[in-house]
Amino acid sequence: MALLRGAFTAAPQAAVPTSTLCPRSTAPRKGTVLAFDFGLKRIGVAVGEWETRTAHPLTTLNAEANAERFARIGALLQEWRPVELVVGLPLALTGEAHALTQRCRRFAHQLEGRFGLPVALVDERLTSVEAEARLREAGVRGRAVAAAVDALAAQRILEDFFRQQA
Secondary structure, three states: OEEEOOOOOOOOOOOOOOOOOOOOOOOOOOOHHHHHEEEOOOOEEEEEEEEEEEEEEEEEEEOOOHHHHHHHHHHHHHHHHHHHHHHHEOOOOOOOOOOOHHHHHHHHHHHHHOOOOOOEEEEEOHHHHHHHHHHHHHOOOOOOHHHHHHHHHHHHHHHHHHHOOO
């Protein structure tokens, strides 16, 4: 899964890194990172640390109205004090943009504008499918899968981001 930074208006290019939204220093990165698995009904959230490059599922935001979504995200930012945000960018299996891609880019751009933190986009193809499979392998069934899948997908997005930064 490729890291896709910046260029919200340009067509996504699978497996090709683009420029960053916010300039990054060459100093070692430190601090907390929050990742988001964007969806129209739910947003999965994961948290990780630069020092350990580990990620953990955090929560799923069940809100469709933007005001409520951003209020909840703002509360998470207050609690966790991240230095950077990561958003999973949904692409078709072929790497092409689809209906949700532009909505997700807009969401990432709004995060950057509202909270003033650097935002990176990461190709999220198949993260939700993988998360569902992991949950089922662990014996999780029914509504519990739906409740956990988005946060687990956000964890995978953040793990991919850390791996790509090595």
